[in-house]
Amino acid sequence: MKLTYICERCGAIIGAMNITEAEMKMLGLDPLTVDMRQDIIKSTDTEELFIYSLCDDCVDTMSLHEREWTYRGNLKLH
């Protein structure tokens, strides 16, 4: 089964790999319960799994924004 990690913010493909069902279970991805997880999309056509995550760029951008907001908040207080 092919596993593809996609950034939920910008849609970039973070990585892809082929794994077996046994390997899936090791990752905590049971093929029987995977449908219930909201961050995973299962493509029935291609037997491919898409897992939503964040790419490094978006993680950086988000932490920058957080710092900016904290900074602005402090400015308002003084």
Ligand SMILES: [Zn+2]
């Ligand atoms: Zn991204």
